Amino acid sequence: MKLSELGEFGLISRIKGHLGADGGQLIRGIGDDAAVIRGGADVVTLATTDMLVEGIHFDLDYMSPGELGEKALAVNVSDIAAMGGIPRWSLLSLGLPADMEVGFLDGFFKGLVAAGNRFGVKLAGGDTVTSGGGMVINIALYGEVAAADVIYRNGASPGDRLFVTGTLGDSASGLELLKKGLRRSSCDLYESALAERHLVPEPRIKESAIVVSEKLASAMMDISDGLLQDLGHICRESGVGAKVLAEKIPLSGAFVEAGGKHGLDKMLSLTGGEDYELLFTVPEEKMPALDSCRHLFESGLSEIGEICEGTEVSVFDEKGLPLSVMQGGYDHFRKELR
Ligand SMILES: [Mg+2]
Structure with missing residues (x-):
């Protein structure tokens, strides 16, 4: 009908x-x-x-x-x-x-x-x-x-540690594969895991409840438009800068395997949208509380950098050298996903 x-x-x-x-x-x-x-x-x-x-x-x-x-x-x-x-x-x-x-x-x-x-x-x-x-x-x-x-975006201070739940870049990688014509009826487990992350994202309600009950975070948001772009929002609202260590970005096995197989851009873990992971800042004095409950984060929890003075979000490689990353993430009025 x-x-x-x-x-x-x-x-x-x-x-x-x-x-x-x-x-x-x-x-x-x-x-x-x-x-x-x-x-x-x-x-x-x-x-x-x-x-x-x-x-x-x-x-x-x-x-x-x-x-x-x-x-x-x-x-x-x-x-x-x-x-x-x-x-x-x-x-x-x-x-x-x-x-x-x-x-x-x-x-x-x-x-x-x-x-x-x-x-x-x-x-x-x-x-x-x-x-x-x-x-x-x-x-x-x-x-x-x-x-x-209530946890706002504007509470981060220099010295706060930077955490994310789950893994990053999966959803954007899944979207790339789907746009290339990948169909779940004929793909491997890694490819299908990435597609799944894009099609049915898992909001981190339980993880948020832990952050609230232990009063861990000075600022928090969800990553919908890419880590760097969204971290930029926290920094702008809080009047601070941030340093991100690229090697600490949590990557899934599917991101590494299927991304390698299809030659996908590794930078999608920094700029790809729609992962819907939580990004939050933790003041030093809350670290003991965080350490005692981090096993409760079923999604996984990774420390990826810190909040600093200034206004810039900068990314460093494993040698401590600054990485230049196309600033970006999803912008609804620009054409492409960067
Ligand atoms: Mg949001």
Whole structure:
């Protein structure tokens, strides 16, 4: 069945069917003019939104509807985790071509709802419109955190140590392979691991909760546009510089093996976007606390450099020589991924 046969109200009741009943803090979800959510004392609400446009941010040639639903939510969840918060509620706006197959949307919602269950996020409402071109997905996500526990980008000081979760460069490498025509039905385990990192990123909610509960970080953000570009944001907001040691950048086996096989740029670990790892700064006096809980970081945790005086982000090789790296990362109004 096509969307044009189902109609808007048929679509909304179909979406309601995917979501199940309201409950808990969600007093009223879909079905009124606005969602009604119970709040709490001494808790702040975090709000973020992210838009995905077909042909710009995703390509349905290599992405399943379920993966798309999952990723659309995961990238927002990552922003809430980056502030130290717990994701709670989402609003979803969809621009849909009228000739879209309804089965595609069912797959999308299955992925979205499964991810919501995993991350503890309930869809509270949204809007659906016809798109003249491709599919457009906008999710607004609300999260909560105790007012005293919010972690901003602007708290880094010279001498703070620099940490990242997980491994870097996988998602951008996976995207390169997918764009080259790699398909998961016919690729090796390393190639498939990289593609997976791009298609279904894992927001670091648990890791963020550890950082919050141990009060480890003076500043934090998630890496969506590439390590150097995002570290530049922390530095600018905090009025500091940073030194990064290239040899300390955590690389996955898949990045090394599949990257070598396909001759991918190693600099993708410094500049490639969409890894959704956490980047945070730890003051010296918090290092004992960090050492006693670092085994809890299931993603892995790596120290990659330090915050210094100044305004520059510089990268050094294993001999201590400065590396010149194309400044960059993803810029939404420039053409290419650097
Ligand atoms: Mg972010």
